[in-house]
Amino acid sequence: MSSGLLGRVKAGWRAFQGWRRHRPFGAGMFLLPASAVIGLPPYASFRLGDVVLSIRTMGGMSALLIAALLLICAVSLWSRPQYRVAAGVTAILVSLVALVSSNLGGFLVGTALGLVGGALAVSWAPPTADERDGDEEGGSGPSRTRLAGVAVLLVGAVVGAPAASPSASAATTAVPSGRVWVLTASVLHLTGLRYHGVSTTRVGGVEVEVLRFTANRIDITSLVQVSELVDGHLGRITAPPGSVSTATGQPIELLTLRLKGTLSVLGLVGLPVDFTPDRPPPLVLPSLTFTDVTVVNTDLRHARLTIPAAKITVT
Incomplete structure (x- = not known):
């Protein structure tokens, strides 16, 4: 009798643990x-x-x-x-x-x-697929506390700035459709932002999942953008440290593989976030500010990017 009761208690505790982890x-x-x-x-x-x-x-x-x-x-x-x-x-x-x-x-x-x-x-x-499998097998699974809160990102298109490299004309197509390009910035502020869910696109002939965002304006401080060009070279666009580059469009459409940075909450609290199609943002506000941002994108549409004193190089 006591062993049966103990077994029910253990089963109830395992059920509670599984419920709690989710x-x-x-x-x-x-x-x-x-x-x-x-x-x-x-x-x-x-x-x-x-x-x-x-x-x-x-x-x-x-x-x-x-x-x-x-x-x-x-x-x-x-x-x-x-x-x-x-x-x-x-x-x-x-x-x-x-x-x-x-x-x-x-x-x-x-x-x-x-x-x-x-x-x-x-x-x-929420638990990853591996952690859910561990739960089903009776394992406890690792605990996770991923700081996240809300939102997204972008940038790059038409560059209206002087070139600093003999191959600068090739780098003006630094946001090729269907190719991976990476944006880093010290501050990224987005207005008129909307998240449209997980979509699909093709990169290198392979279909991949991406996060789809639109925005009316993007302000990027200390922009650095690296993209793969058609011939396999890498194009790099750099703005002077502290300068603010702007992207405008009605609206700008961005396909993102990953957004990683620190989300500023009311300018008081910084929340680290790392959004991917597997970990999409649960909530996106119309205006968001990120610091120390790295964004991996595959496409940018309907945008005009203005970079003051841009330096463009091809390697």
């Missing part, structure tokens, strides 16, 4: 106490002997609303993990709002718990 469970565990710490103080009373203490300060209704939002975010992380980035960003924002609207965010403790929970939600990534 959602940002730890993030929800931070948001639940954050909700309580922020929501309860304005309504709490404490008795010390014959003396009753009540914390009836500002923010009663706002504390209740923020606590409810944090609770909803925690529940959604467990029940709808595909919306983890939206829930995580919401938790971060309302935890910051609690600082000025609800007793210093539950005397700073609630805000701290909310920020940690929100960051964990944004950073969580």
Whole structure:
């Protein structure tokens, strides 16, 4: 009898472990106490002997609303993990709002718990295929915390700048259709951005999956772009450090194999992201800023790229 009960307990624990690994469970565990710490103080009373203490300060209704939002975010992380980035960003924002609207965010403790929970939600990534296979075989699988949050990238097309190489004319076609080209920048700011999902294109005669984005304008600081030319040579376009290159179009269409960098959240928090067709962005806002960006693309359409004092070389 005891061995049968122990077996059921072990089976239940393994089922729970599998369920937990497929959602940002730890993030929800931070948001639940954050909700309580922020929501309860304005309504709490404490008795010390014959003396009753009540914390009836500002923010009663706002504390209740923020606590409810944090609770909803925690529940959604467990029940709808595909919306983890939206829930995580919401938790971060309302935890910051609690600082000025609800007793210093539950005397700073609630805000701290909310920020940690929100960051964990944004950073969580679902198990890979290998990890899922490991779960099915009874293995625990490695834990993952990939910081990510939202978005995308681009650039390169018509260069209106002086050449610095005898072969500069060949490099003006530095964004060939169906060829891989790599953009790096210290800052990348995109406006009018939209993510259209995973698409397919051909690279070197092979069909590959890509992320498809459109944007109205792209500002690139300290641009460096390397692309493969038709004859097998590499074309390199470099802008002066600190200069801002711009890409405009109505809209610009970009096919991306990989976007890696740091996403700036309100200019306060940097979240490392690494988006690929296997790990697409769960949420893309209309305006995004990345720093220390590397973007691998295969195609760019309907764009005009202006690079101040560009240096073009072919190797």
